[in-house]
Amino acid sequence: MTLPAPAAGDAPPLVTTRGLGKDYAGVVALADVDLVVPRGSVYGVVGPNGAGKTTLLSILVGLKQQTSGTLEVAVERARIALVPDTPSFEPWLTAREVVALARSLVGLAPSAEAVDATLRRTGLADAADRASGGFSRGMLQRLGLAAAMAGEPTLLVLDEPAAALDPAGRRDVLDLVSDLRGGTTILFSSHILTDVQQVCDTIGILRDGRLLFQGPTRDLLAGKAAPAFTVRLRPPLDDVIGALEAAPWVHLVERAGLERLRVTVASTDAAETELVRTLADAGARVVGIAPAEVDLEHVFLELTG
Amino acid sequence: MNLWRLEWFRLLRTRSWIALAAVFLFFGLLGPISARYMEQILQRFAGDVSVVLPPPTPATGLEQYLGNVMQIGLLVVLAVAAGALAFDQPVERAAFYRSRVSRVWTLLAPRYVVVTLATVAAFVLGTLGAWYETVVLLGELPVGAMLLGMLLTSLYLAFAVAVTAAASSFARAPLAIVPLAAGVLIAVPLLGLIGALRDWLPSVLLGSLVGLVVGVPPVEYLRPALVTLVAAAVLLWLAASRLQRREL
Numbered sequence: 129m130t131l132p133a134p135a136a137g138d139a140p141p142l143v144t145t146r147g148l149g150k151d152y153a154g155v156v157a158l159a160d161v162d163l164v165v166p167r168g169s170v171y172g173v174v175g176p177n178g179a180g181k182t183t184l185l186s187i188l189v190g191l192k193q194q195t196s197g198t199l200e201v202a203v204e205r206a207r208i209a210l211v212p213d214t215p216s217f218e219p220w221l222t223a224r225e226v227v228a229l230a231r232s233l234v235g236l237a238p239s240a241e242a243v244d245a246t247l248r249r250t251g252l253a254d255a256a257d258r259a260s261g262g263f264s265r266g267m268l269q270r271l272g273l274a275a276a277m278a279g280e281p282t283l284l285v286l287d288e289p290a291a292a293l294d295p296a297g298r299r300d301v302l303d304l305v306s307d308l309r310g311g312t313t314i315l316f317s318s319h320i321l322t323d324v325q326q327v328c329d330t331i332g333i334l335r336d337g338r339l340l341f342q343g344p345t346r347d348l349l350a351g352k353a354a355p356a357f358t359v360r361l362r363p364p365l366d367d368v369i370g371a372l373e374a375a376p377w378v379h380l381v382e383r384a385g386l387e388r389l390r391v392t393v394a395s396t397d398a399a400e401t402e403l404v405r406t407l408a409d410a411g412a413r414v415v416g417i418a419p420a421e422v423d424l425e426h427v428f429l430e431l432t433g
Numbered sequence: 434m435n436l437w438r439l440e441w442f443r444l445l446r447t448r449s450w451i452a453l454a455a456v457f458l459f460f461g462l463l464g465p466i467s468a469r470y471m472e473q474i475l476q477r478f479a480g481d482v483s484v485v486l487p488p489p490t491p492a493t494g495l496e497q498y499l500g501n502v503m504q505i506g507l508l509v510v511l512a513v514a515a516g517a518l519a520f521d522q523p524v525e526r527a528a529f530y531r532s533r534v535s536r537v538w539t540l541l542a543p544r545y546v547v548v549t550l551a552t553v554a555a556f557v558l559g560t561l562g563a564w565y566e567t568v569v570l571l572g573e574l575p576v577g578a579m580l581l582g583m584l585l586t587s588l589y590l591a592f593a594v595a596v597t598a599a600a601s602s603f604a605r606a607p608l609a610i611v612p613l614a615a616g617v618l619i620a621v622p623l624l625g626l627i628g629a630l631r632d633w634l635p636s637v638l639l640g641s642l643v644g645l646v647v648g649v650p651p652v653e654y655l656r657p658a659l660v661t662l663v664a665a666a667v668l669l670w671l672a673a674s675r676l677q678r679r680e681l
Contacts, residue, residue, distance in 0.1 A: 193680060209532070
């Protein structure tokens with residue numbers, strides 16, 4: 129199912145594809161993708177491995193050609209920057225030289241002030257004069273971001289930008305993405321759904337090369353998740369789980385901690401009338417019941433499972 | 434920092450220039466010496482057999498130099514050129530350049546020109562070394578013939594780098610590009626077996642330095658020079674158009 133993504137305000141979308149397809153010698157990588165990336169949005173492309181995320185991003189930045197469909201990108205090539213999942217640079221170039229080169233490649237003057245500012249913003253000021261060949265994976269990821277931001281892009285395409293980073297590095301990348309929101313349109317592919325949920329205002333879900341959903345994150349979370357409740361109770365939980373799983377209005381019971389269950393139900397009405405009774409009949413020592421916070425991971429698994 | 438400076442840095446920081454200069458200079462200095470003392474060298478290994486060679490001439494010194502440098506030296510040129518021209522590997526590095534530059538020629542031109550200039554500079558250095566030693570050990574060389582021969586041989590080297598550029602559009606890794614380019618350069622003289630083509634081939638220029646020194650008229654090299662020039666241009670066009678279409 130593909131839904132049109134609402135545009136931010138009345139501005140035309142920055143990226144539009146219609147029926148976009150790509151196959152490799154008969155193997156379908158993308159099929160009939162109608163992508164709409166609103167101008168100024170942070171658009172998250174999520175999907176399991178092999179879903180076609182990297183292929184889609186590669187087509188958008190001109191590194192691959194689609195085999196069918198059309199692509200409209202309302203920005204010149206020089207104003208598009210790509211950060212691959214594992215950025216790589218000439219190992220004998222320093223970070224400062226990489227950023228200066230990135231500016232020069234898109235026709236911007238490699239001014240020392242602009243280069244230094246970009247290095248500071250990405251946390252590389254102290255490593256500015258070190259050769260990138262000695263950088264850790266996390267530093268290369270930062271350098272990739274620096275090189276991308278140095279070009280002052282209108283469209284920033286990030287392919288799994290935080291996949292290789294430690295928690296602090298991931299936090300920094302997500303903060304950078306958040307800082308860029310509004311001024312730069314960001315297309316962000318990731319399989320770390322909490323990252324996507326944190327920074328993306330629009331989401332497209334890919335599976336097997338097809339776009340299953342596209343739209344604002346809040347619509348996805350509100351409209352696509354089956355209702356669920358978090359039940360906090362004293363152990364033991366086994367009998368209670370058994371009783372809940374036997375109830376016809378219960379879809380799924382998951383342990384969410386030592387004293388916590390997540391109960392996915394067929395309908396909110398049924399849960400509101402039956403949940404307390406079922407727990408009482410099972411002799412549960414209930415501490416609390418609350419509607420479960422909907423998270424992208426559950427929605428994603430429901431859509432792609 | 435720009436793409437031209439990048440290539441200059443590549444030459445300096447990967448020490449490619451040392452490899453180029455060293456191999457050409459080494460053979461430049463070795464060639465005339467080995468020509469001058471070849472008879473004595475062979476005699477040492479010949480035992481009781483008496484070795485008699487014709488007296489070495491200045492052209493023999495150059496012949497020794499070119500014979501070595503256009504094999505081992507040319508392989509070094511191909512390796513250096515392939516290192517610079519294999520710009521679609523690794524893919525992530527290629528993405529940095531390719532996603533920012535719409536015309537592949539923007540990337541190809543500085544890589545081709547800088548490698549070619551470095552190769553020609555190394556060749557000139559080696560030839561000056563060979564020239565000096567030849568004069569000291571074997572006799573004078575005609576200045577005009579030497580300069581024209583150096584120009585024509587440089588043209589062949591530019592052709593060899595263009596062959597490498599074209600090979601880089603068929604293969605991605607330097608380890609695949611070098612044998613492909615070497616194979617083409619080895620195959621070109623074989624076309625000389627077709628009699629009508631013999632005097633038109635770029636490989637004719639490999640003998641131009643010695644030929645001009647021994648008195649071959651310069652006009653004899655006009656046809657292969659023109660063919661080499663056109664072939665290099667066609668190869669670069671082929672490389673650019675294939676690389677432009679190639680997906681990462």
